[in-house]
Amino acid sequence: MTNQVKIFDTTLRDGEQSPGISLDVAEKLEIAEQLARLGVDIIEAGFPIASPGDFESVEAIAHSVRGPVITALSRTGFQDIDRAWAAVQHAEHPRIHVFIATSLIHMKKKLRMTEDQVKAEVVAGVSRARSYTDDVEFSPEDGSRSDVDFMCDVLQLAVDNGATTLNIPDTVGYGVPEEFGALIAHVIDRIDGDYVVSTHCHNDLGLAVANSLAGVQAGARQVECAVNGLGERAGNAALEEIVMAIKTRRDYFGGVETGVRTEELARTSRLVSRLTGYPVQYNKAVVGRNAFAHEAGIHQHGVLEDRETYEIIDASTVGQEAAQIVLGKHSGRHAFSDTLEKMGLRLQGDALNQAFRRFKELADRKVQLTDVDLEAIVAEELGTGAVHRYAIASLDVHGGTQSTPVAKVVLTDGDGKVDAEAEGNGMVDAVIAAIATATGVAGTVLDFKVSSVTGGGDALGDVVIQLQADGHTASGRGLATDIVEASARAYLNAVNKLVRLRDRAPRERTVGP
């Protein structure tokens, strides 16, 4: 058995199914490129049948991201599989990931199929997928709650009809390590053929990482996971924890290893957090800001002694060093794009121009910008996609305890201008009302999150707003030294996205393994 454990990242599929996350093509591409840089083995790019937007994202990633296998999720129906193949066919290494539920409750309540019907679906679906590509993965959804004998029959049919990876999902996060490990061992023992066994564990009881690792101990050589543990409900196994547990406890895991470049973990985590608007809690293992925080304020010499005493991972191993100051208001365009390139962020043409303009505006107000600030600026620009319909020309806000908050906005709209004035409960409320009036897009704010990018009183305010209107949800982010201005930018970015989304077909609400 090989000692290489493949890392299958499902941030863009299962992660993106989280409530309120709605990434557009440019954002998904940016994450996929970072995942390739991180060195994951497989990127699950989406579920092409779910919506035209999903299809387009998978297709774009398959076209341009090199290195990892690119896979698309699919049910067993031919329409699903054909659509999945159409989306991934141009990938350097394409895979189709076919799934169907095998637990009694799912077959009865969701599929309304008998066991024989499910078996027939597996044979037909897997064969169809294999007719397109040699790399076919099969998942029995809700595997951990399925009858083991039936599931094994289904898995054997999948292998016999061309599946090369068998993924065992703990769809509802019900597993415990010993039991889940035993299930993996049983599958390996029972199923004949040439295949890799994979785990897909959800974290409802806080055990996703432990269950996945128990799977690896039992012989699984692929782990499905997501950056920051994103995913349905309490999420999937956290990629960064899986990778660092295998690396740190190599002695225990019998020398298995992953191909992940761990020093990219922190940046990947920040990027995903920014683009999804999902915060990472301070005490999150590996990528939380406290994961190595006991170092703070201790003299360098002390750290070196202390490190062995209280630290089992070196912060630099996961790219969690302190931010380095890189650029100021006098830095030019060349230095700006050079620095981005060193950070692995490639921007060109209009996107580079826009990012540089924002950089100069922010550098004018703030003395120094760190590399983390730069990441945020790029994220703001990329997050808005290619075309902005509206932009802020000017903003004027007044408020306090003695008067009703009021905001005036002037927006550019193509070559013209629109403006409005509005009152509100607070200054952010007023500015949102003014933008809603000026653009005619009045949505519901589902979430409003403010964080400071680098900490400290003069930090950049980083606002993410999730906005719902006409059945679409979009998130926008805004960056400014003023929190109300950042909110206005975030809201307007979300409005710009909604304007683009408005004509698209809605996404089918389909849940994967």
Next chain:
Amino acid sequence: MTNQVKIFDTTLRDGEQSPGISLDVAEKLEIAEQLARLGVDIIEAGFPIASPGDFESVEAIAHSVRGPVITALSRTGFQDIDRAWAAVQHAEHPRIHVFIATSLIHMKKKLRMTEDQVKAEVVAGVSRARSYTDDVEFSPEDGSRSDVDFMCDVLQLAVDNGATTLNIPDTVGYGVPEEFGALIAHVIDRIDGDYVVSTHCHNDLGLAVANSLAGVQAGARQVECAVNGLGERAGNAALEEIVMAIKTRRDYFGGVETGVRTEELARTSRLVSRLTGYPVQYNKAVVGRNAFAHEAGIHQHGVLEDRETYEIIDASTVGQEAAQIVLGKHSGRHAFSDTLEKMGLRLQGDALNQAFRRFKELADRKVQLTDVDLEAIVAEELGTGAVHRYAIASLDVHGGTQSTPVAKVVLTDGDGKVDAEAEGNGMVDAVIAAIATATGVAGTVLDFKVSSVTGGGDALGDVVIQLQADGHTASGRGLATDIVEASARAYLNAVNKLVRLRDRAPRERTVGP
């Protein structure tokens, strides 16, 4: 062996050691009262020798919180133990928790002691503790990295000299479940006497919950854990995950159970998040806002079918129902205090008056207040402690893209007034500068966090600021419909705390197991 697993909560000790968390006596009491309501078995209230503030908090909790055992942490020295006993002696059920490191690296680098010296310390320390109380816990710090034979010799000495609980810490979060479970089994097998074995697992590799549960499977009957998984670095095992795993997988865990009232879990999590300023990530198991989020927007009938399909925990079991609208601007003082009482929040005297005044101010601006809003109002009032030196009389702020942000504040200072005007990078920056000028307390903002209490565009803005000045750190929270006003309130609350802290002795930086 009993099938009752005791839940030992260390939110107020190990949790409070997290960077930037600095709870005052009133806040610690509020959390301890909620922990008692939650039904934990043991509350580790603090580390009395560490500072006068820690001593005072432990003493206050020992005096007034009824139900759980109250314990205090202590090194082996007599001064430590005497101080710990002085703090907990008036508890209904007092315990002293003695620890010393037993790993080679800790003994050599930190303690600079030989094995024989460590043994002598254990004999002396545990005996001293036992001379005060029959309930003595002993922890060999960094146990999972200690030589097993030496650690067992030390544990046997601890039992022989009066320890009734033996806690095995995985101080650096290095353990994996199978290995840690085997260690617990070995300890039980090897050590003679009448004692309970306990686990204390850190989450550096994402395995704290799994390791603790492996300990329970092996016979541990106490689990040390913290609300929201708070604690040093990546934190401790999350209390809510431990409790729900044992409850949900009772079949697997051989029928063991805890005494926790699970329907208080969500409220406990929110209270701790508010008072510490540590956000809970959306995809956090059990208490994250997404843990049950797949229900959103699905018709009630669908939920009922779906629940069995994709959900293993009912949201109401952990108190995660949707917030119920309870009060509006016409609600009176009686209805207000009645509602709080039903929510289990007891406020009296000045605190009740202040909370009611804030409630009316906020209800005036916002149509309806939910029970989650009420919790936040109470948290704001309790979070400021008993005495406010400064309060906001009025606030006036102006900003935008065409002018420099400027803020004017008028503060009451006892019977008098102080005022100031200042400019800033942004409106929040300006208002902070104005308050700093008016109060003469100019600190460094270490963290600035904004969240909306209930979501939606007209939500209350909830700001937490961590402020450092003169070597002290304090957090303040502020609530308002306007984000700049909420920031001003949060900053001023932190200033009020710092003013009170200024004359106190600094806390010794001591790290426990």
